[in-house]
Amino acid sequence: MKRRIAVFLDADIKKETFSFDELVIRTKEVFDKNGMPAVITLILEWMDGDLCDSLTGVQTKESLASINVKPCCKTPYFVRSSREPRRIDSTIGKIKFHWMRLKCKNCKESFIPLRQFLNVKLYTSHTLELEKIACETASHQSYRRSAKHMTDIGGNPLGKSKIHTWVQKTDSAHLKLEQKELVTIVADGTGYPRFKTNAQKEDEKKNPKRDADNRPLEQIRVILGIDKHGKTIPMGVFNEEKWNEIGRLVKRANHHPKLKSKPIAELLVSDGELAIERGLGKLAKTQQRCQWHLTYDLKSVMKYQDEANNEETRKVKDQLHEIMRIPLPNEPRDKVKTEEILNLEVSVFNAERQMNALVKDLKEKQYFQTATYVENAKAKLFNYVRVWIRTGDAPPKVSSIIERMMREIKLRLKRIGCNWSPKGAAQMTKIILKRFTNSNEWEKYWSDTLKLDGKMKIEFAGAQFVN
Ligand SMILES: [Zn+2]
Incomplete structure (x- = not known):
């Protein structure tokens, strides 16, 4: 599946002078704060629609296996059930989107295809890439300072107790x-x-x-x-x-x-x-x-x-x-x-x-x-x-x-x-x-956990005026 995505920006350049720095900082802000989360939400909802289209109606074992779902009964037949909101914290801020729950007409069991596809844990409220940066940040400064730093880079408030909980629970600290x-x-x-x-x-x-x-x-x-x-x-x-x-x-x-x-x-x-x-x-x-x-x-x-x-x-x-x-x-x-x-x-x-x-x-x-x-x-x-x-x-x-x-x-x-x-x-x-003693292993743990294996591709295709 390939589509081209447009991000619309309204630029208004007054006759008064402004600094080069302001140009850079304002543009960065608009991408970080609005542009990136919006693009991700768009892609998520596109995928969601696509998945649901292919999964409604009669399903076979094979069609379900492609997204790691076990058949719910002998004759799975899915219909759209409810559109559920979800918010996930990430290093580019809060990502808000909706995903669809499908329900089997025959056995009444339900599931969210996009969640299965992306392998998102049921109650997770943040991305693992955010957790990695939080653990790294907290390993060389206090939790209070880490929270401030993470809030600054992520653009939305992240409390120190949350970072503390992540650090306490992370499997990345496992030793043998x-x-x-x-x-x-x-x-x-x-x-x-x-x-x-x-x-x-x-x-x-x-x-x-x-x-x-x-x-x-x-x-x-x-x-x-x-x-x-x-x-x-x-x-x-x-x-x-x-x-x-x-x-x-x-x-x-x-x-x-x-x-x-x-x-x-x-x-x-x-x-x-x-x-x-x-x-x-x-x-x-x-x-x-x-x-x-x-x-x-x-x-x-x-x-x-x-x-x-x-x-x-x-x-x-x-x-x-x-x-x-x-x-x-x-x-x-x-x-x-x-x-x-x-x-x-x-x-x-x-x-x-x-x-x-x-x-x-x-x-x-x-x-x-x-x-x-x-x-x-x-x-x-x-x-x-x-x-x-x-x-x-x-x-x-x-x-x-x-x-x-x-x-x-x-x-x-x-x-x-x-x-x-x-x-x-x-x-x-x-x-x-x-x-500090084995940074290669640390990076390897995270690249395995984040599953960065190049299956998702997105490329910049240029910038031009729309009007
Ligand atoms: Zn069923």
Whole structure:
């Protein structure tokens, strides 16, 4: 079916001057606000009429199958029943139209052909393309700001509670604990401003809740995997489960109940939190202390516990950076000369010796907490190099992945004025993880969901004066 559609615009150009900008802005407005919704309504009602014409009267199984409708009875015979109004929110504003309900004369069952044809859910009031933009917008600004932004672009008011509901319900945030061929597992947690009643706030002032590692009990816990090709795969986000429970969940998702369980990755990377090392330790063959966290957390130990000044702290931080930096070769391991691999082993040996010297130096300067902190981390700082030497695959830039990921999560969750329910914070974290660590998968999910497969074609055919 092919038709040409005309959009009529009344342009009135007075003799007075006006700006180029006004011309652009007014024209854009008229297309956005009226032109596009009108064209879509026109096409919808054209399709509706067409579908109903072909479906009234006696119908066969085949004729109904073309629009995914099962025959209602043995002798379907449809007549027009009622013309029903419908409004659907979209990124170009509210689209208002009517669609026809057909009713079977023989069994009295009824349906809306256009709804079946377009696969519109029964009670949906918005397009999925609007939902995608809303989820993306809400993943980097507050719900209140998102609502304002969406209202601005869509041209009709969209409340923050509506966006919140969409974000909570979207399937696009789905993550999978079951993974194959992981090299690395990364785990991290962060506190977040949780919504509390006044009574809860009072209670917390009296007995602050901290765990054995002196971290807040209410945490968003995140785990993700990195495969052979360096691809980051978000696996899970938790708010109620502790690390040992998470470890069990991952194990259960990845192992056949009748087989002996074995590690699912070479390396577990964490910030050294005891609960993570214990709870998730069995998931990987060895553990790696996250180098980014080591230097990031150093400040609070050295400055606040050992009362060192800024300059001293920065000096130690730089020293650590310098010692830890052992770059892995870019080529695959089987292409690297034995000599170079031996050099790498020597580098690790030297780095660990330098770490010992640093610890000794810190003790001499009376920075005992910092010395213990560095000493505890030492044994797990270079396992990424060892894994590479042993297997040839290891995560070269794991620290930067964690750094980027945690920064994005904290930016969103700890925005001023935000407070979260545990469920709300977890769902938002999932969306952030998917968007920022694995944006291809995010886009693929949506292009599958929106079914953009080129079956609908519309082309611009020119503009000219009608009179
Ligand atoms: Zn029937």
